[in-house]
Amino acid sequence: MGEDDEEARALLEGSPGEDGRGASAVPAVPGALPALCDPSRLAHRLLVLLLMCFLGFGSYFCYDNPAALQTQVKRDMQVNTTKFMMLYAWYSWPNVVLSFFGGFLIDRVFGIRWGTIIFSCFVCIGQVVFALGGIFNAFWLMEFGRFVFGIGGESLAVAQNTYTVSWFKGKELNLVFGLQLSMARIGSTVNMNLMGWLYSKVEASLGSAGHTTLGITLLIGGITCILSLICALVLAYLDQRAERILHKEQGKTGEVIKLTDVKDFSLPLWLIFVICVCYYVAVFPFIGLGKVFFTEKFGFSSQAASAINSIVYVISAPTSPIFGILVDKTGKNIIWVLCAVVTTLAAHILLAFTLWNPWIAMCLLGISYSLLACALWPMVAYVVPEHQLGTAYGFMQSIQNLGLAIISIIAGMILDTRGYLFLEVFFIACVSLSLLAVVLLYVVNRARGGTLNYSAKQREEIKLSHAE
Incomplete structure (x- = not known):
């Protein structure tokens, strides 16, 4: 009997059942550790889930490093807003193509384990190059670093989702995806509130602000990317081990990349693409430029901003x-998307034309942003x-990244030449286009008798009738 079979027998024969009966899984290991070592047990899968959540933490933390340090980057590197926003554009450019082929590379070329490790390495290398650009006062090097970082960032998210589908099934899948999204947002939040403070500490240590201080701050922030790489390595080991013991297949994205499919896309799908692009370009570029907006218009301190x-x-x-x-239980996806877009439009109007406390508008934006993601993407x-x-999903992500790359540059140019009021009007126009697309989608879907706005009960009845 081989080593792998012995390990499998030790775990599967010795593991206690659901009722708690049975011998210790690995006699030499005391306490609760046997459950952690058994890939068929919940405790082990929870450990894997924890690693999956932290797998993308570094990428999401470092993605918005420029937004958290907008003032410092523009001052220390002596660039205007247009050049500053190129840091976001260069992240998006490679993903115009890689969003299509990331799943293909994972399935057919690298495999999920090596793919995850390789993309994690791209994220780490990109962040280090980005930081070195600051240390050596070379903005072009910072842009190149963001390009390399972008090569790994979106594809790492694909790998993370692939691991999730491989390890978790059925009803627990939605919960796991929600937890991973929550961890991603926590990474972005920690970045926004930590990097400015970290910069001030490095500045105090060095005795002066400048590009060196900026570079060192970004280098320290890159530690989170190393944490994610460590998670990728441990995940690869645990997944390989589980494959041996449980004889499970290696995770695959299930994506079949055929560009000829694009010609078969329906009008509702193209309207979903328009909604996606016009909505997200009014959110992410705004957050990228938001910190200075809140200090200039509302007089907030840097920390409060x-x-x-x-x-x-x-x-x-x-x-x-x-x-x-909520969306799973109620259905009515188009109505929820409509609510999200209208709320976002209201938030930008409040920010542009009133002096109301911006916490109100930003809370509305946070709620609508979360709701749209849950209602829009499943419609595909x-x-x-x-x-x-x-x-379809690859194309959706590709045009989203294309839109973000172009709008990031345009937003920077508007801010340099016209100011924040014109920038907000531009974002309002983008959300208005998204709103128009939602209304058209509702009309087209209703005319075609489509399922996009069915209630959950109607969808369940259709599912049962097809099963019969």
């Missing part, structure tokens, strides 16, 4: 799983055949 700029992520962390359950599965889902 960071706190309010991160409230969108703070709210998203606990509400995303809740809204996910209702209008696309299963064999085209990979292509």
